[in-house]
Amino acid sequence: MADVVLFGHSYIHRPESFLRRQPWVRNGPPELRWRYVGGGGARLDPHDPQGRSLFRQIHRVAAWQPMIIYLHAGENDL
Numbered sequence: 001m002a003d004v005v006l007f008g009h010s011y012i013h014r015p016e017s018f019l020r021r022q023p024w025v026r027n028g029p030p031e032l033r034w035r036y037v038g039g040g041g042a043r044l045d046p047h048d049p050q051g052r053s054l055f056r057q058i059h060r061v062a063a064w065q066p067m068i069i070y071l072h073a074g075e076n077d078l
Contacts, residue, residue: 003064004028005035007054008072012038035064044074 006012016036019025028034037057046055054073061069 001031001033002068003033003035003066004068004070005037005061005064005066006070006072007037007057007061008070009038009042009054010040011072012036013040035061035066037061038072042073 006015013036016038019034037060039052041050041052042054042057043050043052044054046053
């Protein structure tokens, strides 16, 4: 089974929340396992004083050794 990680801010957190409430909804082939790492207000700044930097979550993504990583972040930071 291949892991696909969606990594980013609230736009990633929202689909994860939806799919937890709607477990019958499936996307893609059954051999893909979807993982989500995201949270509202996530930042690209590695020194974010509020602790919301996505850099603090990279270890979670790396632990799954995903085949695909989709990064969606930065609109408000850039």
